[in-house]
Amino acid sequence: EWNYEVNAAIDPVSYQIFADTFDHLYDHEAYPLSHDIIVDYRRNYRTIETSGSDINQHFNKHRQKIDYPDEKNNTPAKDVHHKHKPTVIDLFRPNDAQTEALIELKRTRAAGNDKAIVVAATGVGKTMLAALDSRDYESVLFIAHREEILEQSINAFTRIRGSAELGRLYSGNRDTDKSVIFASVQTLTREQTLRRFLPDYFKYIIIDEFHHASAASYQRIIDYFRPDFLLGLTATPHRMDKKNIFEICDFNLVYDADLFSAINRGWLCPFKYFGIYDYTVNYNNITWINGKYLDKELESALSIGRRAELIYKHYMAHKRGKTLAFCSSISHADFMAEYFNKQGIKAVCVHSNSSSDYFMDRTEAIAKLASGQLEIIFSVEMLNEGVDIPAVDLLLLLRPTESPTVFLQQLGRGLRQSANKKDLKVLDFIGNYKRVDLLPFMLSRISDGKFSFVPGKPIDDQMILPLNCSVQFELEAVDILTQALQSRLQVRDKIAIIFRECGDSLGHCPTRSEFYNYLETDQYLQIKSQAGLNPFRDYNSFLQSIQMVSYPAGYLDSPAHRLIRTLETTSMTALYKIPCIRAFYHEGRFMTETSVYQIAQSFAEFYKNERNAGDLLNKKSRKNYKDWSITDYKKLAVQNPIKYLAKTHPDIFAYDSEFETFKIILDLNMWQGDPYFIRDFQDVL
Numbered sequence: 001e002w003n004y005e006v007n008a009a010i011d012p013v014s015y016q017i018f019a020d021t022f023d024h025l026y027d028h029e030a031y032p033l034s035h036d037i038i039v040d041y042r043r044n045y046r047t048i049e050t051s052g053s054d055i056n057q058h059f060n061k062h063r064q065k066i067d068y069p070d071e072k073n074n075t076p077a078k079d080v081h082h083k084h085k086p087t088v089i090d091l092f093r094p095n096d097a098q099t100e101a102l103i104e105l106k107r108t109r110a111a112g113n114d115k116a117i118v119v120a121a122t123g124v125g126k127t128m129l130a131a132l133d134s135r136d137y138e139s140v141l142f143i144a145h146r147e148e149i150l151e152q153s154i155n156a157f158t159r160i161r162g163s164a165e166l167g168r169l170y171s172g173n174r175d176t177d178k179s180v181i182f183a184s185v186q187t188l189t190r191e192q193t194l195r196r197f198l199p200d201y202f203k204y205i206i207i208d209e210f211h212h213a214s215a216a217s218y219q220r221i222i223d224y225f226r227p228d229f230l231l232g233l234t235a236t237p238h239r240m241d242k243k244n245i246f247e248i249c250d251f252n253l254v255y256d257a258d259l260f261s262a263i264n265r266g267w268l269c270p271f272k273y274f275g276i277y278d279y280t281v282n283y284n285n286i287t288w289i290n291g292k293y294l295d296k297e298l299e300s301a302l303s304i305g306r307r308a309e310l311i312y313k314h315y316m317a318h319k320r321g322k323t324l325a326f327c328s329s330i331s332h333a334d335f336m337a338e339y340f341n342k343q344g345i346k347a348v349c350v351h352s353n354s355s356s357d358y359f360m361d362r363t364e365a366i367a368k369l370a371s372g373q374l375e376i377i378f379s380v381e382m383l384n385e386g387v388d389i390p391a392v393d394l395l396l397l398l399r400p401t402e403s404p405t406v407f408l409q410q411l412g413r414g415l416r417q418s419a420n421k422k423d424l425k426v427l428d429f430i431g432n433y434k435r436v437d438l439l440p441f442m443l444s445r446i447s448d449g450k451f452s453f454v455p456g457k458p459i460d461d462q463m464i465l466p467l468n469c470s471v472q473f474e475l476e477a478v479d480i481l482t483q484a485l486q487s488r489l490q491v492r493d494k495i496a497i498i499f500r501e502c503g504d505s506l507g508h509c510p511t512r513s514e515f516y517n518y519l520e521t522d523q524y525l526q527i528k529s530q531a532g533l534n535p536f537r538d539y540n541s542f543l544q545s546i547q548m549v550s551y552p553a554g555y556l557d558s559p560a561h562r563l564i565r566t567l568e569t570t571s572m573t574a575l576y577k578i579p580c581i582r583a584f585y586h587e588g589r590f591m592t593e594t595s596v597y598q599i600a601q602s603f604a605e606f607y608k609n610e611r612n613a614g615d616l617l618n619k620k621s622r623k624n625y626k627d628w629s630i631t632d633y634k635k636l637a638v639q640n641p642i643k644y645l646a647k648t649h650p651d652i653f654a655y656d657s658e659f660e661t662f663k664i665i666l667d668l669n670m671w672q673g674d675p676y677f678i679r680d681f682q683d684v685l
Contacts, residue, residue: 042100043256046264046467092159097267098129101255105133108254109229111610115249117210117232121262123390123416126233127153130206131160133231137204140180143188143221144208147171148363150182152388153208157182169193189217199226210234211405213245222248235259235412236405247517252611259412263466268415270468271424273443276314277476278429280307283400288434291501292402299329302398308339311398311429315345315376318394318425322369323376324383325396326410333378334358336398340376351380383413390416395426400433404520407442423468430477437484443471459485491530496546498523499535509550511683512539537568540680552676560671560680563664566652567684570645575615578685579606580641584664590672590681596660599642600633607633634660 002022008015031037094102101118108116120126134140134157142157144150147170154166157180167175170184176196187193205225207213210232213222222230232249235258246253262268281301287294315323327333333349337358340347348360348368360368362382368374370391377383378398392414401407414424430436444463459481460471473481502510502518510518515535519527527534535542540551540561555561572578579602583594607613607625616622625632638655642662646655654663671677 039256043258043261044264045261092128092132094128094132095125095267096265097124097255097257097262098132101129101257102133104254105231108252112608113250113252113610114228115230115232116252116254117234117246117249118254119234119256119258121257121259121268121415122235122388122412123268124257124262126235127156127208128160130208130231130233131157134180134204134206135160137228138179139202139204141202141205141225141227142180142182142208143185143206143218144182145185145212146209147184149208150184154182185212185217185221189220194221194224197225199224201225203228204231205229206231206233208233210248211236211245213248236409250609250611259408259415260466263415263469266467267417269417269421269423270466271411271415271426272469273426273428273471274314274318275428275430275439275471275473275477275481276310277474277480278307278310278431279476280304280310281431283431283433290504293400293434295329298400299332302328303332303335305339307429308336311336311396311427312340312343312345314427315340315394315396318427320394320425321372321375322389322391323394323396324389324392324410324413325376325378325398326383327378327380328399330356330380332398333380336378340378345376346374347376347378348374349378349380350382352382388416389413390418391421392416393418393421393424395424397426397428400431400436401428401438401442402433402435404438404442407438430473430480432480432484436480439481440485491526491533494523495527495533495535495542499546499548503548509543509548511679512536513683538565539568539684540564550676551680552674555676558671559666559668560674560677563652563666563668564677564680564684566649567681570649575606575612576603576636576641577645579603580637580645580662582606582685583662585678585681590678592664592666592668592672594662596634596637596642596662597630599637599662600630603633603637604628604630 002018006015006018097120101120105116105118118126118129120129130142130153142150142153144153150168150170154168157166161180165179167173167178167181168183169175169181170187175181181202202225205227207218207222207230211234212218213232230249232245234245257265257267259268263270281304283293283301286297286301325333325336327336330349330351330353333351334356337347337349341358347358348365349356349358350360350362350365353359358378360377365374365377366389369377369389376396383389395410395414397407397410411426414426428439430439440459440463444465459473459478463471465471498519499510499515502515505518506514516524527536531537540556543549543551544556551561567581570577580599583599583602584591586594586598607616613625616625622636638657642655645653646662652664652666654665655661656663668677
């Protein structure tokens with residue numbers, strides 16, 4: 001950025017230097033601005049207002065806002081020129097995240113999409129965003145799995161749409177005559193409740209905490225209704241039960257303001273993380289099976305006086321007014337509450353056992369913590385999501401980290417901004433547990449597959465933290481992390497273990513799609529980075545290597561497998577090839593020959609979804625593809641994938657320009673009708 005005037009008449013030398021520099025930048029370092037670039041810039045943007053530099057602090061101290069809406073009361077500035085009836089936007093001014101997401105939702109609908117996911121950290125205002133976006137729809141269904149979430153959502157929608165049209169469908173309420181209905185998934189999934197509505201009754205459906213949407217109860221609801229638009233809201237899009245929630249919305253992630261982006265932009269408060277060495281538990285003595293510790297053994301190991309004493313000591317050293325502690329089980333939470341009460345700390349438990357001596361109803365406990373009547377809540381799963389406790393300023397993580405999703409949910413509980421709250425302190429008790437090596441990635445948003453640990457260099461120096469956040473590990477905790485990072489399983493062994501866990505959970509040998517959906521994002525990136533070990537480049541040989549063969553005898557040496565291997569290793573960066581190859585499978589039959597006309601039809605169907613059209617939109621001559629005829633698609637098919645595949649794989653594909661046919665020239669006679677081959681062909685695409 002140049003903002004200093006250079007006058008060519010006064011200083012021609014400086015002017016020429018500027019002109020040459022600008023020309024060089026424009027000609028050699030500039031690139032066309034795209035929507036993806038804007039999204040990436042927004043995701044990594046750090047707001048100036050929260051930057052700690054001296055010049056920014058000086059600027060913020062002295063600047064003044066002129067004729068700006070009253071943010072405290074959320075009302076618009078007075079307009080002396082115009083008198084008009086106030087609109088919803090006048091009465092409620094969306095924040096930056098809501099404004100950006102509303103634009104993206106409008107954009108995706110204009111492109112013809114009828115489903116979308118919005119990822120926004122807790123505290124950014126997902127529910128108000130949904131209320132604002134719903135204004136153009138007469139009938140709306142809002143689904144959640146907790147009543148607290150539904151009640152909070154009703155309050156938000158009341159501000160936007162008024163209360164007269166809002167109804168409840170949970171806890172015995174049956175307001176089915178209202179135009180905007182808030183329903184618990186437990187009530188709505190019942191057959192007699194679901195059938196009260198025609199499939200197209202609701203024009204707009206919103207599902208909160210969308211990371212649960214792969215569960216059978218949610219799927220029953222999603223499969224039944226036919227809305228004009230479906231919106232999934234979540235703060236943690238990671239795969240909770242190893243199923244890919246993005247697939248439910250056709251992988252249409254329209255807006256992503258995750259926890260770290262929200263901190264960088266000043267929407268959430270920063271955190272100060274302390275990794276404390278937990279010498280009281282040897283996790284090697286606890287049984288690990290199917291990706292987790294046995295509950296009873298873990299509970300016994302964590303519920304000991306020596307460990308409670310260690311936790312209490314550090315709690316007192318960092319003590320603040322309002323603390324949440326996350327425990328592994330009900331008994332563990334009760335044990336910790338009893339110990340802290342004996343030390344004079346006002347503590348209760350929030351979990352599902354109401355007969356416990358230290359149990360308190362969640363709503364009551366949160367209210368008393370906020371008012372100062374309680375000092376600490378020991379929780380088991382019930383405060384991980386859907387609960388607003390802005391005043392919390394200290395977290396105790398008292399269970400081993402087994403899931404990035406749960407870790408980020410728990411961290412998010414304390415990041416809401418509140419009066420007189422500068423930051424959040426986090427005390428994490430680190431032992432030699434499995435997956436301890438994930439901590440650097442979870443705290444710094446560096447993906448597992450891209451993180452390269454450098455021995456001898458401080459771990460916290462290798463992490464990329466959000467703005468104004470800090471991480472400190474005790475020396476013994478550093479030793480544990482260093483050892484874990486250095487002795488990480490060989491990628492080959494790690495892939496095999498994860499694959500077997502996937503097979504155990506499914507009850508059969510996973511397909512490529514099933515294995516991909518099972519993988520955590522970081523696991524997939526790490527696998528993808530190892531081209532020679534990537535199972536997706538030769539899936540059937542991978543099955544053979546780990547002795548989980550499910551294919552027919554002779555398949556690996558067959559022409560059918562040769563075709564599959566070609567498809568697995570052919571770059572699909574340009575998506576043209578996918579609809580071209582799909583044309584060989586038509587109306588339930590696999591064929592070795594297809595016409596250019598059928599390929600063109602496959603193209604037209606494929607490019608109905610705008611998210612597949614990046615290759616077309618990148619070229620000016622193709623931007624009007626939505627108006628194309630079959631003849632236009634035929635021309636594209638011949639010019640790009642058909643000629644490319646026939647040229648690069650002449651032993652597999654052949655194009656007959658006279659008869660306008662595209663062929664697979666391998667001898668597939670004995671495999672064309674084989675169920676395994678057909679499934680393999682569909683799966684690889």
